[in-house]
Amino acid sequence: MTAIPSNDQSRLDVTLDPHNENNLWVSTYYGANGQKVYNSTDGGLVWVNKTTASLDGHSILDILYQGGTNDAVYVLTNYGVLVWDGASSWTDYSVGLPYYTRGLRFKPFYRDNKLRMSSDRGVWEADFLVESDPMAHPMVASEFVYCIRDTIQFEDHSFLNHTNATWAWNFIPAPAYVSNPNARNPKVLFDATGTYDVLLAVTDQNGVTSTDTIIDMITVDNQCFTDTIPGLSMLCQANNGHALVPDLDLPQTDSLTLSAWIKPTGIQDSYSGIVFNDGTSAGINFRAGNELAYHWPGGQWWWNSGLIVDTNQWSHVVLVAKPTGITIYLNGIASTHNFSLSPADIGTMRIGSYQG
Structure with a gap:
């Protein structure tokens, strides 16, 4: 790219x-009269001066090309908005604006066929000078899917006036489910x-169609399959049998989730972890009668969760710590104790034991 001749x-x-x-x-804020706007059609090798006398005395704050047009270009100045007519001149486009606009930035809003402008005197919008031809562009939050049971929602990020517009989605190879291939944002299951x-x-x-195809836009993996190897659980045969987790090094933690599958043999002793x-008392444990409980700075170890774990059956238990309190889950059923939680230093932890 060569320098503009301003x-x-x-x-x-x-x-x-x-x-x-x-x-x-390109526009230049400090450009002299006759040297304010330039255009290049070869990527910046050669510049053509598009300045006319209509821009004399204006300081150009922003410039915007309206996609899908034949060079509809808007400039925002200290005195208003002007638009290039696609041929040879700049036309005032400031109807309804304050005389001294003090503009900041342009943003196009193709969905509603609007030009939007921010300024020291508020946010303003007006219809585009002309309608844009559409420019299709599909979008999704992530290109990677890690579970074939996850539903993925696509979204249309096209340059498109949505008034009486239509959409047509296609996925190759065909997925298991598409909620509606003619919706703006279909849900898809691969x-x-x-x-x-x-x-x-x-x-x-107006019947103008734009098509965009993105090859290999989605990569699907399956990392949520059922474990095919049984027996990979920890069995504590001695009264003090447990596992030690290496130092997690989480100082002053006020947000933490702990989860486990457990199968207690009979009623466990009170405060069995x-x-x-280790160190600061923080974690999930049993109280009398296999009731789930917790310890955490600022909390109440004697709080009753009401969640009783069945003996000799597998159950899923979770502790969720947040600044506003503790929630314990038993097989998806929640019990919450609301309080102002104090941070805890989380280091080494023990599975199946209250601090050894």
Whole structure:
């Protein structure tokens, strides 16, 4: 890219045509009259001056190319908004704005066919000078799916006026489920590992269609399958049998989740630890009668959760610590003790023991 032939290049703003990366427009805030806006159609090798007398006396604060048009370009100045007519001149586009606009930035809002502007005097919007042709672009929160049971929601991030618009999604190979291939944001279930291509076609109210295909947009793995090897659990045969967890090094922790599958043989002694911290008393344990309980600084070890663990059966137990209290779960059933929790230093922990 070569330098623009302006008298000043200390503050430049750049915009480009989303359909053509070589079509660049540049404005200069401190440019002299006749040296304020330049255009290049070859990626910045050669610049053409697009300044006219209409910009005399204006300081240009921002410049925006409206995608899907034949060079509809807007400039925001200290006195208002002007738009390039696609041929040879800048036209005032400031109807409804204060005389001294004191503008800051432009943002396009293609969904509603709007140009939006922030300024020291509020946020303003107006219709685009012309309608944009659509430019399709599918989007998803993550390109990786780690479980074939997860439902993935896609979203349309196209340049598209949504008034009377239509959508058509296609996924290759075909997934197990698509909520609605003609929705703006369908939900999809991929039941097989591998990569998937995603195609989105959008059509505006004028019948103009844009299509975008992203090859290998989604990669599906299956890391949530059932364990096929039985017997991988810890069996505590002695009264003091337990496992020691290496130092977790979590100083001053006020948010922590501990979970375990347990199968108690008979009624456990009061304060038998399930997962419990050494040092500061913090963790999940039994009270009398196999009732789930907790210890945590600022809490109440004598609090009644009401959650009783069955003997000789597998149960899933969870402790969730937050600054606002402790929640204990037994097979998905919650019991919460609300209090102002104090941070705890979490270091080595013991599975199956109250601090050894």
